[in-house]
Amino acid sequence: MNKQYEVGIIGGGIIGQSIAYHLAKEGVSVLVLESHKIGTGATSAAAGMLGANSELEKNDAFYQFAKESQRLYHSLQYELSERSQINIGLVDKGMYKIAMNDDEADSLKEAASYYKSVEWHEKEMVLEHESTLSTSIKGALYIKEDGHVSPLHVCAAFSKSASLLGATILENSPVHAIKKTSKNGYTLSTPRADFSVNKVVIANGVWSGHFFKQLGVNAGMKPVKGECLSVKSSEISLEKTIFYDHCYIVPKGDGRIVIGATMVEDDWSTAPTIGGIQSLIEKITPIMPSIASSQLHETWSGLRPQSHDGKPYIGQHPNGEHIYFATGHYRNGILLAPKTGEMVRDLILGRQQNEDYINTFSIVRPQLQAMR
Amino acid sequence: MNKQYEVGIIGGGIIGQSIAYHLAKEGVSVLVLESHKIGTGATSAAAGMLGANSELEKNDAFYQFAKESQRLYHSLQYELSERSQINIGLVDKGMYKIAMNDDEADSLKEAASYYKSVEWHEKEMVLEHESTLSTSIKGALYIKEDGHVSPLHVCAAFSKSASLLGATILENSPVHAIKKTSKNGYTLSTPRADFSVNKVVIANGVWSGHFFKQLGVNAGMKPVKGECLSVKSSEISLEKTIFYDHCYIVPKGDGRIVIGATMVEDDWSTAPTIGGIQSLIEKITPIMPSIASSQLHETWSGLRPQSHDGKPYIGQHPNGEHIYFATGHYRNGILLAPKTGEMVRDLILGRQQNEDYINTFSIVRPQLQAMR
């Protein structure tokens, strides 16, 4: 394979595929190298919550970025379906962030007074909307904008659309080394072949870490294993996503209810454990007692890539190399995929950028050093 | 269980669940008895094609019934999603019925001149729209109204909506006998218990046959086994459903392409055979050569219930018993489920009926005798 590609993307998860799609749409020749199979990493572990408001605390650049990305899904659902015939499963019925005690209620009420996009619902109102919740809740923050998608279908839709636009997407192609070949070129070494590209995007999640060393970038990356389970029930009527203490209950459009996720730091294994599943059940049951009689459908897990400050690395290599980072999205990879794709596309095409985003997601941002 | 139900429905497939839903919406107390698990019979074997025009030949009452049912899906998709949160996967991008030789082309052109809802597309135009089709096709009939749904999701959405409306739906409950208890009552005997109902609906597909004998109705019912397979491919871009010689290629919204189905008469086994899968591959490959390099995803099969004239039995027991039939839908169960649900509901509630439908689907219609 002696073809020269304009951009080589390392990683075929939802981030890499979003970038591939956004570049292919601009006529850029793209190569995606996935070490195993498309969307089998962190992408497959996610429940697909678009939790811009529920997951993020402060009204900062990260929050603005997340909100923009969240909004992009509303146009993407049609655009991607037209191109790939794949339905990304966007459900847009909002979320309840539950309070189980007075302190939690107070902080959620405070949030409600601060953000106009959310409102506090008293216990009675919550139970009226979601009757399967426990009567021992104190109330909930209603976040109307936080919906969810089907991560694997978003990933597949980006991937197939990019492929039909001319992108080359190769599975079973782990990149072992990035070698500079000349002022404007790099070689990506894989067991099957070496590939020549002008620019490189590193988007392989927790596996990105070893390139940091290779490339002389001093940034942290550690895995946080997330275990999930799904259930089926003909009795449970649930419309909104339920969120409590980093755990969510998501009613999917295929009839499954997805429950997740554990957070196990520095665990590189990717199989759900008995202990992990037990902890999920114990955490969820008090919030929704009827879950106990639902049918266990399946369990799975994956590794989310976490930076020191929990924000992704999106941007160019500090010394001006044509190497770009789009990784470290932690629990927010699905939410952030659309905007990450746009931002990396614009960086590569030299388009105008939002300075706040560049500083916030810089792989050498000062805040990171502080946290070491 | 001494509760008295107004209506007892035998069979928890898409037909039984549609009836349960339409009755529960009217406040009727409904019991559904499924011998095994919801939607594991003919429902699970179907690709979900809504082939009113492609499957049916003449412009008769059956065709009108099918068209009405097809249209009902457009409102049902929202209604069922609101109630059950389940997306029925309606895709409405039309179908190409392929001609591979001049005779086939002529008869399709004739159909195009006869039905205003379809039009003939010359080979070049077809290949422009669907470039993965073989260049050896002669052309195709474009049927814009024939889309498809996800059968299991339609069935689950009907079932969950009915359940949330108060219907009782029991799995693992085979009905062995229907016994008349009094002028206005019947007992449905199952291993778990006997159930008392005022009216009975027989909707268990090919398994309905043995009730015919029990109830003194002389109607035929035989299984036609259908084997299917699904593939995945990032190269194949397919928008419309492709139909040729009783076989279809259906691009589903989840990224799978479903190919089916064989027709094996009087075979009661429900596992796909090597020979059946081979015959599907051999029939489809000439129409879409690139299918050969696609990934085999899964295979499955099921038994479609066929009457002597290929039309369903929908209607009341001839001697006025409060026993209703809704079975024998053969290849068209998914297409006909919504309208069948409405018709049986109206029969039970004594509402005005379309006489043509009553005569066409009567279990003692004269046409049947002729075909013995």
Added chain:
Amino acid sequence: MNKQYEVGIIGGGIIGQSIAYHLAKEGVSVLVLESHKIGTGATSAAAGMLGANSELEKNDAFYQFAKESQRLYHSLQYELSERSQINIGLVDKGMYKIAMNDDEADSLKEAASYYKSVEWHEKEMVLEHESTLSTSIKGALYIKEDGHVSPLHVCAAFSKSASLLGATILENSPVHAIKKTSKNGYTLSTPRADFSVNKVVIANGVWSGHFFKQLGVNAGMKPVKGECLSVKSSEISLEKTIFYDHCYIVPKGDGRIVIGATMVEDDWSTAPTIGGIQSLIEKITPIMPSIASSQLHETWSGLRPQSHDGKPYIGQHPNGEHIYFATGHYRNGILLAPKTGEMVRDLILGRQQNEDYINTFSIVRPQLQAMR
């Protein structure tokens, strides 16, 4: 199908298949009618423990019957492998019945003094043999004769061997009625056809109940749902089966560790619930703490058929009809299958029988009435 069969067996689980095999070996023409698929009922729910000593308390006829059946597996493993090429997965490394407190220890020590086939092991000795057990155990009863098999492989081996010996085995063939046709004949009615047989064996587990009524036999039969899970672990070294409070941990020859089972009475559903799985995890973890870090592999469940006194019904219809019962094996169907097959064969062939067994398992045994 006008063929006349000598014996018609209702139920294609491990009991029905054992009877079919033992009869086919004698040249008897056999028909097996399975309502769904071979071995998908209680057979599929079992872990395959051969717990003659661990499950049964007293040294009575039932115990003797179980011991004989247990021993039969040692010859069957070769015999069935020769005929069907299927390995039944017999593992014969004994079992530890654990004591977690002094009372349990005392009663197990008493058992050890009573049965010569078992011996008491002090805590230290137990932990020496099975180091993954909790150090908080008090000791264990070592039952060297209680091994285990793979239930589905035993069932498949019986079935395939019977089939190769000429037995006719039909799936998807629920029997709705047994009708007497003449002094020496019966008709078995199924949706696919009516079958003529000279003798009938009722062996469809919890589903047998409705025939009792039909046949005028006043015997009880209720389901006890059992939920199981399996795990995988490269750290856990377990040789013996562990048994505690009706729960077992079984190290299978395929590398899985099977944990089961819950006992949910009068529940006819066949899907594992979140609550059931949680209860298993909570019961097992204190006995083997390292299970918490093992991988959850799969979960499943099934319905065990329970009589009033927990013993099976094996024998002829009380009024001399050529109808035989082989059902109600509750938790012991796998253990008892071989001897049940021999006993029913001998009853049908009019061979000498053990009177104790006939009285103990009679469907009209007096003990049953007492327990109403």
Added chain:
Amino acid sequence: MNKQYEVGIIGGGIIGQSIAYHLAKEGVSVLVLESHKIGTGATSAAAGMLGANSELEKNDAFYQFAKESQRLYHSLQYELSERSQINIGLVDKGMYKIAMNDDEADSLKEAASYYKSVEWHEKEMVLEHESTLSTSIKGALYIKEDGHVSPLHVCAAFSKSASLLGATILENSPVHAIKKTSKNGYTLSTPRADFSVNKVVIANGVWSGHFFKQLGVNAGMKPVKGECLSVKSSEISLEKTIFYDHCYIVPKGDGRIVIGATMVEDDWSTAPTIGGIQSLIEKITPIMPSIASSQLHETWSGLRPQSHDGKPYIGQHPNGEHIYFATGHYRNGILLAPKTGEMVRDLILGRQQNEDYINTFSIVRPQLQAMR
């Protein structure tokens, strides 16, 4: 992880696990680094045929090596079961290599006259033993010593036994670089950490290729994709493995019949294609017509690592580095795993070696150059 390991093995398939086991048994501290999951590469693609005689043509050192390895399985089955409780599924009922025309018959008869371990069976005798074979066969070579095992269970048994003997086995740990740290040490770089080892074994099949370049070894390695399918049938009675034109039909002890495998060169994808499955069915059906009515159970595929001369690379790095190769086993990895494990163990421990083996499997053997 600053632990220093004596030996670091790259690759957790059956070859790497056999080496880990044989070294751990000698008390050597071993680290196995698997890029994805244990046994998911070529190991999972194999049917487990031990085809020393059927696969290999000449009576050379390679053949002798294969025969020794084949024999080792007879002791390993007990040894590994004792340690890991896992049954490797050894079936030892021989193989029929079929002749479909006179030329094939002649060459098989010649082989029969040459090897005393095999004998020619005339058509009638073959059909007497294996009645499901086509009557159009000409006869077959009976190879009594060629049995089969369950590859995944052999791999799991090696892995668990090694683990219980103290070996460290890490999944999700791709090695990107091997760096020399000092005269007697290497660093294995993975995304999760760098690992220090004294000696390195490269055993990751087709993925080994990129280390050849890194290490300055000029040896070829290309993938040959193999697609398989398995069927179930209660009618097919098959005792021996059937072999014809690189395809085999293997009756497994779990009741499945495994059919494989295609040989697609330079294809790095790992999903079975429609075309590949079709070609298997077309090749097998003439030999065993009844396969057409058997049930398709599952399909899978994997990449076999092929050297220029089809023989594995087993031996030390030519320039005396403490780097060892054990890869390129092509279609014979399962057969050769036991002896490969012994040979690499002996090389590492500096034990006496068979010179023929060293020369035959040397990564710089002259024969290889000739074939470029």
